[in-house]
Amino acid sequence: MPKNTATRIGSSTDGGRSQAPRESAPQYADVAVPVHVNLIFTYRLTESMRDVAQVGARVMVPLGRKLTTGYVVGLRDNLKPSSSLVESEIKEVAELLDLEPVVTPEVLQITRWVSDYYASPWGEVIKAALPPGISAGVERFLSITPKGKEELSNLRTTTIKARLLALIANSGELTFRAAANTLGQKQAGHAARELEREGLIRILQRQSGSAVKEKIQRAVRLRSSIPLDNAGGDRKPTTAQCRIIDTLNAAEGAMSIKQLLTAADVSESAIKTLQKRGVVEFFDQPVRRDPLATAVMPQAHAHELTAAQLSILREIERPLAQKSYATFLLHGVTGSGKTEVYLRAMRTVLELGRSAMMLVPEIALTPIFSRRLRTEFGDQVAIFHSSLSKGERFDEWTRVKNGAARIVIGTRSAVFAPINDLGLVIVDEEHESTYRQQDSPYYNGRDAAIVRAQKESAVVVLGSATPSLESFHNARTGKYQYLQLPDRIANRPMASARIIDMREVFARYGKPRVFSDELLTAIEETNNRGEQAIILLNRRGYSSFVLCRSCGESIHCPNCDVTLTYHRSERVIVCHYCNHRQAAPSLCPNCSGKYIYYVGEGTEQLEEMLREIFPALRLARIDRDTTSRRSLFEKSLFDFSEGKLDMLVGTQMLAKGHDFPNVTLVGVVSVDAGLQLPDFRAAERTFQLITQVAGRAGRGDRPGQVLIQTYHPDHYALRHACAQDYQGFYDEEIRYRQNHSYPPFVALATLLVHGPDLKRIRATALTLRRELDLANRDRACRILGPAPAPLSRLKGEHRIQLFLKSRSRRQLRKLIDTAVAAVIGSGHNPRTINVEIDPISIM
Ligand code: ADP
């Protein structure tokens, strides 16, 4: 890594603001590269790039021995006298990839903030902000030199070297990948290096041509207004030719060849004849890859807003009209009509000529919302989430960037959509932990959305029935404006919730049971009334782990510190962290005993048990295993909403956002595992989950009931959730947070050291602790650890963590920066250290 051309991100760049008109062409570019250090690098622009290079463009730059794609974040005429950069050591930009910037000024600004706040490398954040595949990879190309050509006949043809040289000579230019496919990775690499050293071949790195691009189709259009009888000279048009012209006219003059062939029922030669006569012409037409192309759209239904909804809408519209920043917390019980308010506010924004963004917590929720938005706003809506194809994502991104779409709906990374003139941001279910990105670059989509809105003078609406403690606290202290919808639409009652004490059930039967009689009866009665039910369990798979009754051994993942989960339909045991799979054993791998026993129930087993008890029930399962197949998942949800299914069984995915009016029973088989997690947010999560899932019941005309099975019936999270008492829960929970110094009263950070070599990461962790202590002389922060992370092994790596708390966020950040820089400076591998600011869970 060329250390001497790197600068720490700071005042040396212009922070992404677009450039003022330039007098002289810039000589240098500051480039953020997607690597795991938070530095930007300075490169020299070649003569030809100087007039055209722009902030926000992608470039190919040499980094170490490799070429990599980076992003221009600043341009400048000269090196700062104060910087340590040495002119002679500055490398040149290898290639300028865009004449038109791909990163807009707004996106540069928000990614810069994310990078600063979360200590994530700016280049990685920018990469996460762009559609995947837009930057092609770098490929190595092998070509023969004149000397190589001479040598060709002298080499003994049986050696790998000679075979490779011949391959290259035959194909003119060969990608290294192709060479490796023929000769093997290692051998090809070895031979290529030797041939290069002997001057027989050249190895070049270049951008490979596989980047995602616009999709093009061949199309036909009528040429201007040449009357047909003149065009063809003396010949009269055939009936086929007339059909072509009529069809094209009906289609406003243009159509793809494929469509035209069927629509006009003609042969290709008929079209060609017209083309030769100059009546029609062929052209390349961009095709939009539309994620909703085949989706069934719901009916548009406009409601007259209730008085409560209307007064909230007016509050939101005030700062919108003034183009000023504001954040609202919209606390509305489930079914209170929040979604309707979102839609109206978006309508207002469009009428003001501005744009809107709606973030939802899960891919699983986008199908329903995006259809809803599409029905309401048509092609103005663009969809951003990771289960779209690369082509679809590219097209949606492009439509937003060029202004064709002015409403974006998506999961957390949609916060980086290239919207200009952002007026409104809606964060639905703002409390959801899925807004937090769990890999580098770490960020929280909700918090980034608030900052982006602040920077762009937009209005934020955070909506939830169970606001996060932080947001509610912010509303209490006046940082956010509090809006409330305390009642359901049409004064429908909240579902009544009841706790079922599984300890009693155990005592009654003398053994543990999955379903209480109360729940089974309720399912039966619900079904008899022709109503629907949702059954929830927070564990996918068939059973949670596999235990041998003879030796007591359970089967662990070879890569992670967890037990494997049995998935019966595939007869495999699976690790839910690294996806390691192996065949389910019939004998214990430890003692060869044959009494293998499956402990704990997963969603898959629940489904099977319910099918056995209620053979007539039409049911489907929804969890991460079924949602990986998008179509299947969507079908289940739609079938359920159409009444073609009686019951959904699944994980917490079912708890969120759905509006199924005919659901009158929600059964929670167990939440106890969630309550027991060693995490200060365990109670908050459980409270939210129960309240949310209870909100799925009784949304229509008939009242709903909720049954919660637990071995901890007195837990305060369950008590308050049953009573639908947010305030009561908040009061109890906020006291606990204050007494134990947890957020929102302190800022938290974790430093995770991970790697395959335990000795090495232990040394890094200890050095980190020492440097932290050195920099923390004023004791502004509390430092805990190093200790094994709760998952002490994951994906084949050991994990050690340090845990930091402080009342001063600024001090906390300064401490981390100083210590991490010192540790890296003393030779420890930066890739093994993950800094997480505001971790969502401390497990
Ligand atoms: P939330 O998002 O708060 O859970 P929704 O916006 O989904 O609530 O509204 C719950 C139900 O009430 C939906 O079926 C919705 O169509 C209906 N609804 C919302 N607003 C109105 C209104 N003003 N008049 C009649 N029905 C409404």
Ligand code: ZN
């Ligand atoms: Zn694993």
